[in-house]
Amino acid sequence: MQQNRRNFLKWSSLFGGLTLSPISLSANLLQTPPLVSKWAGCNVNCGTKCPIKVHTQDGIIQYVSTDNEGDDSFEKRQARACVRGRSSRYKVYNANRITRPLKRVGKRGEGKFIPISWEQALDEIASKMKEVKEKYGNESFYINYATGTTGAIINRCTKGPWARLLSLYGGYLNYHNSYSTAQISNAMNFFYGGSPASDIATLRSAKLAIFFGANHVETRMGGGGIGYAYQKALEESGCKIIHIDPRYNDSMIGHCDEWIPIAPGTDAALIAALAYVMIKENLIDRKFLDTYTIGFSEATLPKDAPKNSSYESYVLGLSDGVEKTPQWASNITKIPARRILQLAREIATTKPCFIEQGWGVQRHSNGEQSARAIATLACMIGSIGIEGGNTGCRTRSSKIYDIIGMPFKNPIKDSIPCFLYTDAIYRGKEMTDLSDGVRGTKQLKQNIKFIFNTAGNCLTNQHSTIKEVDKILSDENLCECIVDVNITRTPSNNYADYILPDATTLEQEDFIRPSAGHYSNRPYIIYCQKAIEPVGQAKPIYEMCLELAKRLGIEKEFSEGRTQKEWLKYLYEESRKINPILPSFEEMSSKGLVKFDPVKPTVALENFIKDPVKNPLKTPSGKIEIYSIELAKMQKTWILKEGQQIVPIAVFESQREGPLDPLKEKYPIQFFGYHYKGRTHSSFWEIPQIREVNPQEIWVNTIDAHQRKIKTGDTIRVKNDLGIIQGVAKVTPKIIPGCAVTPQGAWVKYENGIDVGTCVNSLASLLPTAISKGNGQHSILVEIEKA
Ligand SMILES: Nc1nc2c(c(=O)[nH]1)N[C@H]1C(S)=C(S)[C@@H](COP(=O)(O)OP(=O)(O)OC[C@H]3O[C@@H](n4cnc5c(=O)[nH]c(N)nc54)[C@H](O)[C@@H]3O)O[C@H]1N2
Ligand SMILES: Nc1nc2c(c(=O)[nH]1)N[C@H]1C(S)=C(S)[C@@H](COP(=O)(O)OP(=O)(O)OC[C@H]3O[C@@H](n4cnc5c(=O)[nH]c(N)nc54)[C@H](O)[C@@H]3O)O[C@H]1N2
Numbered sequence: 001m002q003q004n005r006r007n008f009l010k011w012s013s014l015f016g017g018l019t020l021s022p023i024s025l026s027a028n029l030l031q032t033p034p035l036v037s038k039w040a041g042c043n044v045n046c047g048t049k050c051p052i053k054v055h056t057q058d059g060i061i062q063y064v065s066t067d068n069e070g071d072d073s074f075e076k077r078q079a080r081a082c083v084r085g086r087s088s089r090y091k092v093y094n095a096n097r098i099t100r101p102l103k104r105v106g107k108r109g110e111g112k113f114i115p116i117s118w119e120q121a122l123d124e125i126a127s128k129m130k131e132v133k134e135k136y137g138n139e140s141f142y143i144n145y146a147t148g149t150t151g152a153i154i155n156r157c158t159k160g161p162w163a164r165l166l167s168l169y170g171g172y173l174n175y176h177n178s179y180s181t182a183q184i185s186n187a188m189n190f191f192y193g194g195s196p197a198s199d200i201a202t203l204r205s206a207k208l209a210i211f212f213g214a215n216h217v218e219t220r221m222g223g224g225g226i227g228y229a230y231q232k233a234l235e236e237s238g239c240k241i242i243h244i245d246p247r248y249n250d251s252m253i254g255h256c257d258e259w260i261p262i263a264p265g266t267d268a269a270l271i272a273a274l275a276y277v278m279i280k281e282n283l284i285d286r287k288f289l290d291t292y293t294i295g296f297s298e299a300t301l302p303k304d305a306p307k308n309s310s311y312e313s314y315v316l317g318l319s320d321g322v323e324k325t326p327q328w329a330s331n332i333t334k335i336p337a338r339r340i341l342q343l344a345r346e347i348a349t350t351k352p353c354f355i356e357q358g359w360g361v362q363r364h365s366n367g368e369q370s371a372r373a374i375a376t377l378a379c380m381i382g383s384i385g386i387e388g389g390n391t392g393c394r395t396r397s398s399k400i401y402d403i404i405g406m407p408f409k410n411p412i413k414d415s416i417p418c419f420l421y422t423d424a425i426y427r428g429k430e431m432t433d434l435s436d437g438v439r440g441t442k443q444l445k446q447n448i449k450f451i452f453n454t455a456g457n458c459l460t461n462q463h464s465t466i467k468e469v470d471k472i473l474s475d476e477n478l479c480e481c482i483v484d485v486n487i488t489r490t491p492s493n494n495y496a497d498y499i500l501p502d503a504t505t506l507e508q509e510d511f512i513r514p515s516a517g518h519y520s521n522r523p524y525i526i527y528c529q530k531a532i533e534p535v536g537q538a539k540p541i542y543e544m545c546l547e548l549a550k551r552l553g554i555e556k557e558f559s560e561g562r563t564q565k566e567w568l569k570y571l572y573e574e575s576r577k578i579n580p581i582l583p584s585f586e587e588m589s590s591k592g593l594v595k596f597d598p599v600k601p602t603v604a605l606e607n608f609i610k611d612p613v614k615n616p617l618k619t620p621s622g623k624i625e626i627y628s629i630e631l632a633k634m635q636k637t638w639i640l641k642e643g644q645q646i647v648p649i650a651v652f653e654s655q656r657e658g659p660l661d662p663l664k665e666k667y668p669i670q671f672f673g674y675h676y677k678g679r680t681h682s683s684f685w686e687i688p689q690i691r692e693v694n695p696q697e698i699w700v701n702t703i704d705a706h707q708r709k710i711k712t713g714d715t716i717r718v719k720n721d722l723g724i725i726q727g728v729a730k731v732t733p734k735i736i737p738g739c740a741v742t743p744q745g746a747w748v749k750y751e752n753g754i755d756v757g758t759c760v761n762s763l764a765s766l767l768p769t770a771i772s773k774g775n776g777q778h779s780i781l782v783e784i785e786k787a
C-alpha cells in the first residue's frame, strides 16, 4: 500500500511534469535503485511495430531507447523506432491518461463522466449485456473496427478477449473490410484472386519504379519497416523513380527523379491514356496478356461478355465513343498530354519496371476502379512474376512465422462492411447483401444496440461526417450501450456509457509481431516483458473480460483455467508446432527481442507465371481478370446508390466529389487527409511534444491561396455542406493546384459549430463506395476562405 502510494505520487508528478529530463533525474541516481531495462513494443497500426527498450528505476519509466543491435545494411538493419515509438513514456504518463473506470453522467456525447469502482463498472456492464441479449438477441452486439493494438496476441482491439467473450456468450455481429484497404482488397480479389505483391527488397532489381500514391517513408516509419527498406533498395538499384501523387510526399525527398502531380481520383484516366499510346504504338505485351489474363482484348473476353466490353475497346472508344487520348486524360488528370505520351513509352520500354500503389489512391469514392487500373497497367507491360517487377499492389514481405491469437468461434455469421456501422445502428434491419454488401446472411436481423470499442477512435474521429455521427450516437434509444476501452480520453469515448482504463504494452506481458508485410525481409518478434505496473487502476483487457465472464456465468469456458501469461505460453507453444523457427518460450520471454535471418524476398505470382495451368489464381477463370467475371454478375444484380455503377473493367469513373462532379461549381477545391509522421491516425495527438514538432497545417496551393488572399500562418476555414473545419494555412507548391490537404487524425473539437480541431472527417461523406461499401474518405470537395 505504502509502495503503491509512493509510486502514485511519483507518476502523478510525471503527468504534470512532462518536461522532466534524464539529466535532472541523474542527480538522484545515487539515492535510487539501479536502472532496469525491459523490452516492449510500439503497437499502434503503422504496421511496423518497433521494439522499444524501457528503462525504469523504482517502478518508474526514466527513458526509452530502441533497437541497437545490427547495423544499417539491408540485411542486418536495426529496427529503430521512430519519434512516435520513442515517445512511449509520454503515452504512459499523460495528463489525458485514463486511470480509473468512468461512467457517463448527463447526456450521451456531452463528455461528462464520474469515476466508479471496477466492481460497479463490471456489474453494470454485465447486467446491461444480459438485458440487451434478452431484448434484442446476440445479433445486436458489435465490436467496432479499431486498430490501436493490432500487433498484440492477447491485448488486441478486435480479435482478442472481447471476441472470445462475446463468442462464448452467444455471438455478435461481425464486420468485414477495413478502413485501410476496403477498396483495393476487394478490387484485387476480383482481379488477382488476392493482393499479390513483391517484397520491397526486390525493388533492388528494378530499372524504373513508378509509385502511385505510395508514401512508404511516412507510412512505414521505423528502421525495421518498409520505409527504410524502400530507401535502401532505391539506393542500391539506382533505378529511375517517378512518383504520381497530388502531393509532394515525404517519400520523394531525396529519393525521386520526378514528381508527376495528378488531380486526386483520376489515376484510372491516366492509365487509360497510357494504354492508348501503348496500343497505338504497338508497345503492349500481347503475349503476356493472352497467356495470363482475360478481357484486355475482345479475343480473351469470357463467352457471355457483351461486344466491346474489353479494356482495349474502352480505351479506343468503341464502347462509349470517347477515345482515351493523352489530351482527353490531360483535361481530367491535369498532367500535360506530352508527359503522358512520354511516360507511356518510358514505362513500356524499360524492363523491369516496378509498379506499386499505396492505399491513398483507393481511399476515394471510385477507389476500386483506380486500384484495378494500376494493376491493369502492370499487366500491359508484362512486368509481373519477374524480379524487379510488381503487380501494382502495395508491397509486402514473406511471412516466415505467425503466432496464433486467442481462439474464438463466433456462432453468428452475419457481417457488415465496417464503414457502415453507423447505418447498422439506425437502419440495420433494412440492410441486405445486394444493397449494402452484407455478408453471411441476406438481411440483418437486428440493429446494433451494444458497442464494444477497444483501442479505436473510429466511432467518430476516424469515421466520417462527424456531425451526423454525433446525432446517431447521442440518441440513447438507438444504440443503448457503448463500452470504450482506451488508455486516453478521445473524441470517440466522449460517446461512451462506460470507459475502462487499459494497460499499455509497457504494463503487461504480451507478444507483438510486426504485421506481415511491413518489415520487409528482416523479421523479428517482441515479447513485452512488463516494464512497470499499470498506472492507476488500469488493467489488461484479458482481466476485464475474465471478470465479465464470471458475471455472465462463462468463466471456465473463457479462461480454460489460464492466466494471461499461461495463455501466452500456450499459444506460443501451439505456434511453435507450426513454425519451428521460433525459439523456446523461455528464451523468447527472457530475451524480449528476437530477430531472424533475412529471408529470400518474394516475387509476386512467380509460380503462376511459371505455370498458370498448374498454379491457377483464385479468380473464377483462374487467370488475371482484367475483365472480372464476378463483377459482371454483380453489375446485373446489385442495387446501387444514385450515380453509382459497377463495371467489369477498370474504366475511369467520374464519381461523388471527384473533379468532374457538378458539385465542383459550388466547392471548387479537392480536399483530403493524408497519414502523417506525427501520429498514427489520431494516436499520439495527446502528446503535446509530438504535436509541437508536427504541426497540423492545411496545405493550400500557391495559386489557390493567391486567389483567396491567403498567406502561410493565416487561420483559414475549409467548408462544404457537411461541416466546417478551421486551421492554419501553409501555402505551398507541393500540392497540385485545385487541391488542398491536411494530415488526417487530428482530434475533432467543435466550437460554435466549427471544428477548430481540424479533423478532416468533419467534411468527409458517409456514402460508401459502390463495390466494397468502403470509405472513400479522400474524395471531398470544399471551398476555402480566410477565417
Ligand atoms: N479522413 C480519413 N479518415 C480515416 C483515414 C484517412 O486516411 N482519412 N484512415 C482510416 C484508416 S486507414 C484507419 S486504419 C482508421 C484508424 O482509426 P483507429 O483504428 O481508430 O486508429 P487510431 O486513431 O490510431 O486510434 C487508436 C486508439 O487506440 C488507443 N490506444 C493506443 N494504445 C492503446 C492500448 O494499449 N490500449 C488501448 N485500449 N488503447 C490504445 C489510442 O489512444 C487511440 O485512441 O482511420 C481511418 N480514418
Ligand atoms: N506515420 C503514419 N504511418 C501510418 C499511418 C499513420 O497514420 N501515420 N497509418 C497507417 C495505416 S492504418 C494505413 S492504412 C497506412 C495508410 O497508407 P496510405 O493509405 O498509403 O496513406 P495515405 O497518406 O492516405 O496515402 C498515400 C499517398 O497517396 C496520395 N494520394 C491520395 N489520393 C491520391 C490519388 O487519387 N492518386 C494518387 N496517385 N495518389 C493519391 C497521398 O497524397 C499520399 O501521399 O499507413 C499506415 N502508416
Ligand SMILES: [Mo]
Pocket: 179, 180, 181
Ligand atoms: Mo489503416
